[in-house]
Amino acid sequence: MEFRHLGRSGLMVSEISYGNWITHGSQVEEDAAFACVRAALDAGITTFDTADVYAGTRAEDVLGRALQGERREGLEIFTKVYWPTGPGRNDRGLSRKHIMESINGSLRRLRTDYVDLYQAHRYDYSTPLEETMEAFADVVHSGKAHYIGVSEWKASQIREAHGLARELRIPLVSNQPQYSMLWRVIETEVVPTSEELGVGQIVWSPMAQGVLSGKYLPGQPPPAGSRATDEKSGAGFIAQWLTDDVLTRVQRLKPLAEQAGLSMAQLAIAWVLQNPNVSSAIVGASRPEQVHDNVKAAGVKLDADLLKAIDEIVEPITERDPSRTESPAQRP
Numbered sequence: 001m002e003f004r005h006l007g008r009s010g011l012m013v014s015e016i017s018y019g020n021w022i023t024h025g026s027q028v029e030e031d032a033a034f035a036c037v038r039a040a041l042d043a044g045i046t047t048f049d050t051a052d053v054y055a056g057t058r059a060e061d062v063l064g065r066a067l068q069g070e071r072r073e074g075l076e077i078f079t080k081v082y083w084p085t086g087p088g089r090n091d092r093g094l095s096r097k098h099i100m101e102s103i104n105g106s107l108r109r110l111r112t113d114y115v116d117l118y119q120a121h122r123y124d125y126s127t128p129l130e131e132t133m134e135a136f137a138d139v140v141h142s143g144k145a146h147y148i149g150v151s152e153w154k155a156s157q158i159r160e161a162h163g164l165a166r167e168l169r170i171p172l173v174s175n176q177p178q179y180s181m182l183w184r185v186i187e188t189e190v191v192p193t194s195e196e197l198g199v200g201q202i203v204w205s206p207m208a209q210g211v212l213s214g215k216y217l218p219g220q221p222p223p224a225g226s227r228a229t230d231e232k233s234g235a236g237f238i239a240q241w242l243t244d245d246v247l248t249r250v251q252r253l254k255p256l257a258e259q260a261g262l263s264m265a266q267l268a269i270a271w272v273l274q275n276p277n278v279s280s281a282i283v284g285a286s287r288p289e290q291v292h293d294n295v296k297a298a299g300v301k302l303d304a305d306l307l308k309a310i311d312e313i314v315e316p317i318t319e320r321d322p323s324r325t326e327s328p329a330q331r332p
């Protein structure tokens with residue numbers, strides 16, 4: 001494994017992080033979840049990402065149990081707050097009440113006294129940013145989180161929050177956006193602003209939820225046991241990528257991966273890591289063999305000709321519009 005600083009902070013994270021959205025407490029049985037976490041630890045992954053909302057709070061509980069007995073100082077545990085965790089109108093958003101309540105629930109389920117990074121899972125237009133940042137400051141100053149991050153925030157929102165964080169003497173060090181060969185909306189605004197402020201990207205769905213592994217074939221049913229067959233939740237999220245146009249172009253990447261001596265999954269993960277503003281790629285897995293495959297993307301350098309050849313293939317199916325960095329206009 002290779003390691004990078006999280007933004008301009010002193011915190012080191014593994015280039016590849018393990019994330020448990022859709023899988024833990026939902027798509028995969030508990031023994032598979034534990035086996036994936038074991039495989040991640042054995043491969044040198046030290047950074048684990050979850051959220052209060054995943055699998056209706058069960059994902060944090062599974063991860064907390066899977067990591068029990070590990071040396072806490074050897075791990076970076078990240079979680080998030082914003083999406084609904086209960087039926088009440090205050091069980092969501094970034095109000096002081098919900099942040100203070102949700103951090104306690106997360107720490108209880110994760111079986112730890114602190115998280116390394118506490119992230120605002122979206123921007124909350126119904127709460128004054130000052131209220132949110134003051135609540136985050138109290139979370140940090142009480143020792144429940146070491147660093148603060150955001151997720152899917154626009155460049156202007158990151159800038160404003162970063163200014164407040166400095167006044168409040170708390171470190172806002174990261175943003176968590178979607179980023180892959182197919183989704184490059186952060187490149188024109190979020191990345192330059194983040195570079196200037198010392199904020200690093202911890203990017204999600206670097207494989208476009210498995211699509212860039214090349215296992216979904218145009219005109220064919222999805223492979224058994226894949227996310228696209230998970231009717232509980234996964235299938236709904238991955239559906240946007242399962243068009244013939246996308247799948248046909250993705251297949252055209254196969255010879256490039258072979259020439260580079262990489263699997264398709266490794267090529268996709270290595271691709272996001274070529275961006276120096278990316279601190280870590282958060283990769284999901286439903287079985288340990290995928291973790292073994294994916295971790296080999298750490299430290300891989302892709303040459304300029306290969307990057308150009310990739311661009312030529314995916315350009316027509318790549319989203320680059322910065323206005324696609326969005327948070328709900330109303331609290332969910």
Ligand SMILES: NC(=O)c1ccc[n+]([C@@H]2O[C@H](COP(=O)([O-])OP(=O)(O)OC[C@H]3O[C@@H](n4cnc5c(N)ncnc54)[C@H](OP(=O)(O)O)[C@@H]3O)[C@@H](O)[C@H]2O)c1
Binds near residue numbers: 050151177215286
């Ligand atoms: N901040 C946010 O709003 C946000 C949103 C989404 C995700 N995230 C974070 O990002 C993490 C990763 O997201 P993601 O799971 O969508 O990422 P991803 O790495 O793009 O996709 C992971 C999925 O692809 C399949 N896969 C993984 N490795 C494979 C391989 N080597 N060969 C073939 N298939 C493979 C697996 O699904 P199957 O085996 O089931 O097909 C796996 O669950 C999440 O766990 C979460 O921590 C954050």
